[in-house]
């Protein structure tokens with residue numbers, strides 16, 4: 001027998017399987033109501049439009065749709081996204097855009113080009129689990145900044161900024177896991193502080209189009225350009241967004257928008273990773289975008305997910321014990337529940353699954369702590385299933401609070 005463990009690189013010792021994926025395996029049984037994954041509603045995937053787009057792509061482009069294409073991405077999609085991201089007074093050029101294989105690849109590639117082992121990075125607490133997984137190999141020193149209902153508390157940033165971090169990573173809209181949104185005032189403060197300290201930001205925005213209440217807020221790349229007085233995208237923000245939540249995650253289509261020198265370096269990293277994105281998927285994404293279908297589809301998704309969010313919030317109010325509290329998102333797919341400090345959400349999950357309901361324990365979203373938190377997804381289950389699942393979870397929590405007094 002070959003001892004493969006003796007062959008693996010030392011840095012792989014820090015790698016672990018994503019617990020979300022492990023949990024998802026347990027919850028794939030049809031009788032489990034799962035609030036665990038971040039899955040969009042499959043019944044809302046626009047199968048017919050994607051079928052028609054695939055047909056058009058093959059008819060009109062033929063072999064070209066199946067051939068290798070450039071590492072940066074197909075020019076049509078880059079131009080479309082550049083125009084979509086441009087704002088009055090701020091031009092985003094196709095040269096600022098790199099098409100990537102999901103927002104997860106964006107995070108991975110940014111890590112590859114920026115981090116040396118042991119670098120510092122500022123993150124929100126809690127933060128996106130997939131980022132922690134992607135960057136584990138670099139043994140980063142995280143400077144963790146707390147959040148409240150208005151997102152990262154920017155007043156607490158200066159001490160962390162003075163430690164010369166390589167990067168700040170933020171999900172400003174409907175953050176995963178909490179669903180909270182960075183307020184307009186804090187966006188301005190953050191951009192100001194970043195410019196003063198020479199710091200750069202990775203703005204991860206897969207949920208920004210999925211707003212169900214409140215007003216749209218400007219993206220950090222736009223606020224940053226304003227603070228720096230720029231009319232082109234050459235400031236201090238690397239932006240990424242994805243088609244996963246607004247079209248279909250299985251297409252694995254996302255993009256990065258960044259200053260040209262950053263794109264150049266990212267392209268080099270992408271060439272090493274996978275040469276390019278799937279040509280066919282890129283043309284399909286472009287087809288559903290170019291005639292405006294995607295915008296109409298986003299409106300349909302907002303209506304459906306708004307209803308599910310409201311059903312979940314009402315059910316939580318009705319079914320959960322008064323000792324629990326939870327975030328109230330204006331959009332996205334998630335909210336986060338806090339239970340009393342002494343209740344361990346990972347341990348409780350076993351009992352929840354026995355009662356055929358599942359969530360993701362919150363500690364994986366924290367650099368430290370979070371054992372008494374869990375994330376609930378409301379996009380994937382029907383409103384009826386949401387009500388039933390929250391009822392089961394509420395009954396379990398009430399029992400546990402009686403069984404394990406503080």
Ligand SMILES: Cc1ncc(COP(=O)(O)O)c(C=O)c1O
Nearest residue numbers: 038102103104128176242244254
């Ligand atoms: C904050 C955040 N970033 C990135 C991703 C990656 O998404 P994808 O690779 O499907 O675009 C997710 C997925 O849930 C996410 O929540």
